[in-house]
């Protein structure tokens with residue numbers, strides 16, 4: 159870990175909308191150079207946190223800092239260090255892709271930015287679209303431009319809010335290769351995603367938030383180990399799953415198990431509860447299982 163100030167620091171951050179506590183005292187530091195994942199179910203508060211980080215929403219209390227700069231008090235310095243790829247597509251339909259990127263460069267005082275713009279276009283598969291009007295692009299291509307736009311000033315901290323929601327496999331692949339390269343070159347990456355396999359593959363550390371609170375914060379590997387080594391999957395044909403034993407989704411049940419003896423215990427508990435099961439399957443736990451277990455526990 160470096161001795162620099164944290165790339166991102168949420169310091170006892172609260173955000174209240176009327177009676178609704180969207181963010182409830184989040185304290186979280188993301189180190190310089192980290193690849194960090196922010197996970198949580200719908201409505202957990204992820205976008206609110208990112209919107210406070212981007213300086214678009216003011217915290218009710220607490221502070222958000224980027225490399226030590228308070229996003230409210232030192233807004234210009236914080237903004238310069240941040241590149242945020244938002245969830246929604248926001249664009250001006252009258253400009254070409256290259257014009258959009260040149261204008262964005264201008265906001266940050268970069269006049270001769272074409273070499274970097276060309277590199278962004280190339281890495282995001284946009285070279286052939288460079289002179290097309292934004293309105294003529296498909297949704298996936300527009301999303302690529304949003305990514306390029308966020309990176310035009312080579313921000314130290316790259317924030318991606320659900321960047322691959324609804325985009326094709328090809329972009330997901332090339333986007334991740336590019337972002338991983340930027341991370342290897344020292345950029346900090348903060349990612350929110352619903353694709354848990356993506357978070358598992360990319361993020362070194364993960365915070366899970368639920369109801370505006372951090373319910374888990376650990377290295378990805380440690381999270382995977384802490385919760386379960388394997389998962390027993392089956393279909394429940396008869397009976398009710400004993401309280402607290404596992405999670406049921408779409409008729410399939412997932413039980414976290416730690417070793418062979420635990421499998422025996424769990425099966426015995428099911429028998430005792432009068433459960434009849436089918437299509438039994440045992441596999442290594444992944445982040446999705448951890449996630450379900452955590453979300454279940456925090457309910």
Ligand SMILES: Nc1ncnc2c1ncn2[C@@H]1O[C@H](COP(=O)(O)OP(=O)(O)OP(=O)(O)O)[C@@H](O)[C@H]1O
Pocket residue numbers: 175178179180198199200201202203204205206207
């Ligand atoms: N502008 C707003 N006014 C009122 N309530 C809001 C506003 N923005 C968010 N909320 C509420 O704050 C809570 C957290 O929402 P947020 O969008 O941060 O969740 P999320 O984790 O990003 O969810 P998703 O995965 O669905 O994007 C929700 O209860 C939401 O309804």
